[in-house]
Amino acid sequence: MSLPPRAVVVHRATELTELVARHGTRQQAGFFLTSRGRDLAELDARHQAQQEALAAVSVAIPLDWRRAVAERNDLDRFVFGPEDLVIAVGQDGLVANVAKYLDGQPVIGVDPEPSRNPGVLVPHEPGAVAGLLRGFSVEERTMVAASTDDGQRLLALNEVYVGHRTHQSARYRLATPEGLEERQSSSGLLVGTGTGSTGWCRSAWQERHSPLRLPGATDPALCWFVREAWPSPATGTSYTEGLLTATDSLLITAESDLVIFGDGIESDTLSVGWGQRVEISVADIHLHLAR
Numbered sequence: 001m002s003l004p005p006r007a008v009v010v011h012r013a014t015e016l017t018e019l020v021a022r023h024g025t026r027q028q029a030g031f032f033l034t035s036r037g038r039d040l041a042e043l044d045a046r047h048q049a050q051q052e053a054l055a056a057v058s059v060a061i062p063l064d065w066r067r068a069v070a071e072r073n074d075l076d077r078f079v080f081g082p083e084d085l086v087i088a089v090g091q092d093g094l095v096a097n098v099a100k101y102l103d104g105q106p107v108i109g110v111d112p113e114p115s116r117n118p119g120v121l122v123p124h125e126p127g128a129v130a131g132l133l134r135g136f137s138v139e140e141r142t143m144v145a146a147s148t149d150d151g152q153r154l155l156a157l158n159e160v161y162v163g164h165r166t167h168q169s170a171r172y173r174l175a176t177p178e179g180l181e182e183r184q185s186s187s188g189l190l191v192g193t194g195t196g197s198t199g200w201c202r203s204a205w206q207e208r209h210s211p212l213r214l215p216g217a218t219d220p221a222l223c224w225f226v227r228e229a230w231p232s233p234a235t236g237t238s239y240t241e242g243l244l245t246a247t248d249s250l251l252i253t254a255e256s257d258l259v260i261f262g263d264g265i266e267s268d269t270l271s272v273g274w275g276q277r278v279e280i281s282v283a284d285i286h287l288h289l290a291r
Contacts, residue, residue: 003083006066007133009057010098011089013071014050016043046113053089053112056126060133075101076268087129088122095121096195096263099143099157099287106288108132120198121289136290141217142193145283146260152270155283156262158196162252162278163188163259165269169230171256176239177248183255185235187227191250191280194219195287200264201225210241220246220282244281252278 013021019029030040061067070078072090075098080086086102088094089110098107109122110129124132146160147153154160163170163186170188175181192201197214204225205214215221226240244250252258253275260270260278272278 004065006068006081006084007061007087008068008070008078008080008084009054009087009089010070010072010075010094011050011054012091012094012097013073014043014047016040016047019043046116050089050112053110053126057087057089057110057129060126060130062133072097076265080105085133089126090122091117092119092121093263095287095289096157097265099141100155100262100265102287103285104288106136106138106290108136108290121195123291132290139218139289139291140286141195141289142215142220142222143283143285143287144191144193144196144222144262144280145285146191146262146270146278146280148260148270148272148279149277154260154262154270155285156196157193157287158199158263159190159192159201160260160262160280161188161190162272162280163227164256165259169256170258171235171254172258173253173255174226174239175251175253176242177244177250180239182236182239183234184226184229184237185232186229189224189226189250189252191222191224191244193217193222196263197223204241208241212241212243215243222248222280222282224250224280246282249279249281252280254278 020026023029033040084105086107095109110124110126111117111119111122144156144160169185171185173183190201194215194217214223222244224242229237229240231237254272258272
C-alpha cells in the first residue's frame with residue numbers, strides 16, 4: 001500500500017520570535033526596539049500575519065495526508081521524501097533556501113505579507129492552498145550545481161559563491177568553456193541562474209555595466225561574475241564574466257582554501273583545499289514551482 005502524500009510546511013522564525021529568544025522576555029525585546037527607534041507593534045503585526053497564514057495552510061491540508069513542519073535553520077538536517085509536497089510560507093528567499101534540498105518535490109510558495117514581498121517565488125495567498133492541493137501546474141526553474149573532485153555537490157536556486165570563507169582574497173585558476181584559463185585573486189565568484197539574476201548577480205551585472213544578456217528564470221543557462229579581481233604579476237583580470245549553456249561548465253582549481261555556499265546560506269558549505277577542482281554547471285534537477 002502506498003503512503004499518502006506528506007505536506008511539509010516550511011517557515012522561518014519571525015523577527016519577533018528571534019528578538020524574544022535573544023533578549024529573554026517580550027518586555028526586554030520591546031525596550032531594545034524602543035532604544036533603536038522601532039515599535040514592537042510592527043513586529044507583532046508581522047508575527048501575527050505569519051501565524052494566521054500558517055494556521056490557514058494547516059487547515060487546508062487534507063486530514064488523510066501526513067504532515068510535517070520545518071524551520072529554515074533546520075533544513076540542512078531535515079529529510080525530504082519523494083512523495084512530499086512542500087508549502088513554503090514566507091518571503092521569496094525561503095523558496096530558494098529550501099530548493100537546494102529537494103529532488104523534484106513540488107513547492108507551493110505562500111506569501112503571508114503581500115504588501116511587503118515581491119511574491120515572485122511565493123505568488124499564492126494562504127486561502128489558495130486548499131485548491132492548489134487538489135491540482136496545480138508546475139513551472140520548472142533552472143538550478144545551478146557545484147561539484148568537487150572528491151564527490152561533494154551543492155545545489156542552489158539563485159547562485160553559488162566560491163571564495164574565501166571570510167570574503168578575503170581567494171586564489172584559484174579559472175578555466176572557461178571556451179578553453180581560456182587565468183590565475184586570479186579576487187573576492188570570489190558568483191554563478192547564478194535566471195532566478196538569481198534579480199539578486200546578487202544582478203548587482204554585479206549593474207555595477208560593471210555589463211553587456212551580457214542575463215538568462216530568464218526557466219532558461220537552461222547561467223551567468224557568472226568574478227568579484228573585484230586583482231591584477232598583479234601573477235594574477236589577471238581578463239576573464240571576469242560570462243554565460244554558461246546547459247552543456248557548459250566553469251572549472252575552478254583552488255590555490256588557497258575556499259568554500260562554496262548557495263543562496264546565501266553560509267552555514268551549509270562545501271570546503272575545497274589547495275589543488276582541488278570545482279565544476280559549476282546547470283543542474284540536472286529543477287525547482288518545481290507550483291502555479
